[in-house]
Amino acid sequence: MKLRDMTELAVRNLREAILRNSLTTLGVAVGVASLVAMLSLGAGLQQLATSRLSKSGLFDSIFVTAKSNSRGPGSGPPATRTPAAKARPLDEAARAEITKLPNVIEVYPQIRFFTEVRFDGKPFATMVAGMPESSKLTGSFDGMQGKFFSSANADEAILQSEFAKELNTQTSSLIGKDLVLRYAERQALPADAAAAGAQGSGGFSVVPKEKHLRIIGVVETEPASGFGGFGSGRLLIPVLVAETLRAAQVNDLRDVVRDSASDKPAYMSLTVRVKSPSLVDSTEAKIKELGFGAFSLLDASKSLRIFFSVFDLLLGIFGSLALAVATLGIINTLVMAILERRREIGVLKALGAADSDVKQLFFVEAGVMGLAGGILGVIFGWMIGAVLTFATNVYLKRQDLPGVEIFAVPWWLISGAIGFAVLVSLIAGLYPASRAAKLNPVDALRYE
Amino acid sequence: MPKSQEANEAEASQAAIQIENVSRHYTMGESSIRAVDDVSLTIPTGEFLALLGSSGSGKSTLLNLMAGLDRPTSGSILSGGRNLAELSPLELARYRRNTVGMVFQSFNLLPRMTLEENVELPLRLAEVERSERGARVQEALERVRLAKRTGHRPSELSGGEQQRTAIARALVNRPKILFADEPTGNLDSATGEAILTLLREIQASMGMTIVMVTHERHLAEKFADRLATMGDGKLLTTLDSQRSGDGARQ
Numbered sequence: 077m078k079l080r081d082m083t084e085l086a087v088r089n090l091r092e093a094i095l096r097n098s099l100t101t102l103g104v105a106v107g108v109a110s111l112v113a114m115l116s117l118g119a120g121l122q123q124l125a126t127s128r129l130s131k132s133g134l135f136d137s138i139f140v141t142a143k144s145n146s147r148g149p150g151s152g153p154p155a156t157r158t159p160a161a162k163a164r165p166l167d168e169a170a171r172a173e174i175t176k177l178p179n180v181i182e183v184y185p186q187i188r189f190f191t192e193v194r195f196d197g198k199p200f201a202t203m204v205a206g207m208p209e210s211s212k213l214t215g216s217f218d219g220m221q222g223k224f225f226s227s228a229n230a231d232e233a234i235l236q237s238e239f240a241k242e243l244n245t246q247t248s249s250l251i252g253k254d255l256v257l258r259y260a261e262r263q264a265l266p267a268d269a270a271a272a273g274a275q276g277s278g279g280f281s282v283v284p285k286e287k288h289l290r291i292i293g294v295v296e297t298e299p300a301s302g303f304g305g306f307g308s309g310r311l312l313i314p315v316l317v318a319e320t321l322r323a324a325q326v327n328d329l330r331d332v333v334r335d336s337a338s339d340k341p342a343y344m345s346l347t348v349r350v351k352s353p354s355l356v357d358s359t360e361a362k363i364k365e366l367g368f369g370a371f372s373l374l375d376a377s378k379s380l381r382i383f384f385s386v387f388d389l390l391l392g393i394f395g396s397l398a399l400a401v402a403t404l405g406i407i408n409t410l411v412m413a414i415l416e417r418r419r420e421i422g423v424l425k426a427l428g429a430a431d432s433d434v435k436q437l438f439f440v441e442a443g444v445m446g447l448a449g450g451i452l453g454v455i456f457g458w459m460i461g462a463v464l465t466f467a468t469n470v471y472l473k474r475q476d477l478p479g480v481e482i483f484a485v486p487w488w489l490i491s492g493a494i495g496f497a498v499l500v501s502l503i504a505g506l507y508p509a510s511r512a513a514k515l516n517p518v519d520a521l522r523y524e
Numbered sequence: 525m526p527k528s529q530e531a532n533e534a535e536a537s538q539a540a541i542q543i544e545n546v547s548r549h550y551t552m553g554e555s556s557i558r559a560v561d562d563v564s565l566t567i568p569t570g571e572f573l574a575l576l577g578s579s580g581s582g583k584s585t586l587l588n589l590m591a592g593l594d595r596p597t598s599g600s601i602l603s604g605g606r607n608l609a610e611l612s613p614l615e616l617a618r619y620r621r622n623t624v625g626m627v628f629q630s631f632n633l634l635p636r637m638t639l640e641e642n643v644e645l646p647l648r649l650a651e652v653e654r655s656e657r658g659a660r661v662q663e664a665l666e667r668v669r670l671a672k673r674t675g676h677r678p679s680e681l682s683g684g685e686q687q688r689t690a691i692a693r694a695l696v697n698r699p700k701i702l703f704a705d706e707p708t709g710n711l712d713s714a715t716g717e718a719i720l721t722l723l724r725e726i727q728a729s730m731g732m733t734i735v736m737v738t739h740e741r742h743l744a745e746k747f748a749d750r751l752a753t754m755g756d757g758k759l760l761t762t763l764d765s766q767r768s769g770d771g772a773r774q
Contacts, residue, residue: 081648092636423632426593427646427693428621430614517593521632 077433079440086440093413100402100409101449107399108453108497112489113460114395118388120461120484125380135353138360140174140183140346141369142166164367165342174348177362179355184208185343187318188309194256195243202239204257205309206318210349222251222293229316233257233289239310240294247294257287257311259321287321289313399497402449403504406442410508413441414515421512422520431513438509439502446501450494457493458485539602540701540733541567541590546599547757548585559585560596561757569700572727572734574744574765577754583737584705586754590735591626591703592619603701621650625694629706631686633678639665639689640674646697664692667729668722684715691722695730702726704736708743716740720747 077085090097142165164170175183187206192199211217212224217234225232233255240247243255260282295312348370350359356372363370414421421434461483469479548560560582567573575583588594589601592608595616601608604623611619620626625646633642643661652660665671668688678686687707694702704723708716724747727734738744744751745765752762 077649078651081651085648088636419632420634423634424645424649425617426591426620426626426628426632428617428649428697430617432614433617433649518588521593521628 077429077436082433082436082440083444086437086444089413089417089437090441090444093409093416096409096412097445100405101445101452103402103405104399104446104449104497104501105452105456107396107402108450108493109456109460110398111392111395111496112454112457112485112493113464114391115388115489115493116457116461116483116485117464118384118391119486119489120465120482122384122388123484124480124482125384135373136350136356137372138348138350138356138363139371140166140348140363141344141371142342143367143369166344166346166368167342170366170368171343171346173366174346174363174368177348177359179351179359181349181351182208182210183346183348184315185319185346187315189259191257191259193311194258195253200239200242202310204259204311204313204318206315207234207312208315208347208349217293217295220293220295221248222291224293225314226292228314229320230314231287231289231317232292232314234293234295234312235291236310236312237294237296250291251293253291254288255291257289257313257321259285259287261285261321285321287317399500403500406445406501406504407508409445410438410442410505411511414438414508414512418515418520418523421515422517422523425515425517426521434515435509435513438512439505442501442505442509443498446498446504447494449501450497453497454485454490454493461485538568539566540569540571541565541735542602543567543586543590544600544602546586546589546596546601548582548589548594549597558757560589562599563754563757563759564599565752565759565762567733567735569733570727570731572724572747572749573736574748574751575735575737575754576739576741576744576751577760578739581754582757583754585757587703587705587735587737590701591624592616593626621646622697623700625697625699625702627687627690627694627702627704627707629709631678631683631690631710633686633689633693635678638675638677639670639681642678642689643693643696646693650697660696661692664696665689667695667726668692682715683711684718687711687715687719688722691719691726695726698730699732701733701735704734706737706739708738708740716743717746723747 171183171185174180184206188203190201190203193202194200207225209225209228217224220234222234225234235243235247235250237247240250244250261284348359348363350356360370360372424434424437465481465483468482472479543563543565546560546563547558550557550559563582563586575587577583585594589596589608590603592611596609599609603619606615606619608616608619634645637645640661643664644657647657647660661674662671665674668691670685670688670692673681673685678689681689687710691702691707702723707723708719711719720743723734723736726732736744736748741751748765750762750764753760
């Protein structure tokens with residue numbers, strides 16, 4: 077029999093025992109819904125976690141330092157080192173070289189210094205931190221008052237809200253106003269002075285300076301901008317502006333103590349952001365080849381992925397339990413149908429239906445129930461997810477937290493769930509179908 | 525006296541069905557029941573044969589064997605040059621689909637289908653093109669004079685109409701042989717006669733072979749060409765009916 081005829085007959089048969097078949101289909105739908113709900117929750121939480129974490133810059137960043145000579149034998153056997161792997165200063169040239177590496181988005185130094193700010197004629201002490209352009213994408217600035225820096229070198233400042241409250245309790249009124257940053261500029265000693273010095277390199281003098289900045293925004297917390305970003309910067313300025321300030325930093329003292337290999341100013345460390353966490357490994361290796369120390373938190377993201385795989389698996393198993401019960405329902409329904417339709421099977425065989433025709437007819441009936449249950453189940457599952465998201469967001473709103481999407485129903489899950497439901501139904505139909513096909517037509521026709 | 529092989533083959537080529545030493549045994553627990561016991565019978569093409577006998581005589585079992593619904597324990601059933609006993613299940617299904625048609629005592633129409641759909645069912649099984657089906661169904665229904673009530677369900681029809689629908693269903697694939705198992709058993713005598721008159725007409729117009737199981741001897745004598753009587757699984761007698769004398773045989 078052709079598939080179209082088969083399907084027509086199957087649907088007709090299913091309609092005949094509409095209540096029983098609807099209930100069976102509903103069972104499949106509930107099974108699929110629980111599977112979809114569980115997996116969507118898993119997928120949603122994973123998406124939430126990975127997007128938050130990758131935005132945070134923790135997993136797509138590489139922390140680069142100059143390879144220190146002072147570590148001695150711990151830094152590796154000298155015999156294996158290629159000339160390129162020799163310790164190099166982390167200077168402007170090095171930064172340009174790293175920037176040119178494939179997949180690198182941004183290379184920026186960690187700049188933070190403690191200084192004094194004058195606002196409205198009053199002095200305030202605070203920590204200043206340079207913000208790279210990419211920190212805009214971290215999500216930390218999403219709910220801010222005002223806006224992000226208009227350009228990479230704008231003389232603008234974003235205040236951390238605690239600090240903003242110190243300036244004015246009405247933080248929104250601060251936006252658009254100016255403040256003065258008083259800082260100590262690091263100036264290299266004149267060449268003759270350097271020559272006069274015993275070592276000559278790394279010497280500098282400190283000159284007090286001022287910088288006018290316009291307040292353009294207030295943010296809840298400083299984004300964790302890569303490594304070393306955990307210190308609480310309270311006055312945020314574009315990293316390019318921070319660099320031009322050449323402000324004396326805490327770690328400058330170490331430069332003095334250390335025997336720097338170059339006369340040029342060198343960075344303590346650079347943070348390299350790559351396009352995606354998966355590119356961290358290869359880029360890290362390339363940076364090491366250039367002769368710098370590099371370090372990333374990728375391992376943590378790997379563990380996260382493993383965690384979510386196991387989490388999804390467990391959710392999937394629990395979701396599948398309901399579907400397993402639904403499978404038994406399909407078997408039961410079809411076995412009942414064979415008993416009821418024994419005579420009909422006999423008639424079909426007398427009219428020339430082959431065993432395979434009868435088998436396929438029951439198979440298609442199981443498949444149709446699976447398909448209908450699968451589609452219905454995806455809709456139910458999606459509704460469960462919508463309700464869960466709604467309830468979670470109501471709760472978060474009460475806690476004054478921004479809303480989140482804890483639920484994701486990706487296309488693969490929709491098609492996968494429907495496909496799985498059909499497959500499971502077909503497997504459930506195997507036994508009833510072969511039993512129906514094996515019926516002896518003479519016995520079946522005699523059956524009243 | 526055993527016949528020569530050539531004679532056998534010549535006869536088989538003319539015969540619609542040739543049964544040779546066919547037995548069908550059932551085992552019920554430890555005892556064996558010989559439903560059909562060493563029966564040989566040749567049915568020429570175009571004959572209307574009535575199988576008579578009391579209930580349990582084995583006539584329905586023999587009919588099922590000839591219709592390809594059952595297989596003999598031993599012996600051979602030749603039809604169209606093939607031995608049904610040796611066909612695979614799929615080939616046997618094709619034989620039922622294309623070569624034979626079946627009519628039952630209890631009509632066996634599918635209750636949730638309309639007349640038209642019931643008659644169309646064998647066409648679906650035979651994978652006849654959809655465009656052809658309407659005309660074929662119409663033709664079969666006209667042949668049984670039921671072209672009007674095609675949208676009704678079997679339960680909305682009288683017994684005679686239901687049996688005529690069943691005959692239309694049996695005819696729609698244009699079979700060579702029609703098997704009828706007590707076709708008048710559930711009908712009053714007038715309707716029964718009308719049905720047999722219809723079968724007779726079809727036999728004449730389509731040149732079809734008809735094998736009918738019945739226990740109503742007077743109907744068999746009136747409509748069949750030949751009567752074969754069975755008892756205890758054995759073929760007791762075969763004799764030409766009074767009809768065959770007046771040239772009714774095609």
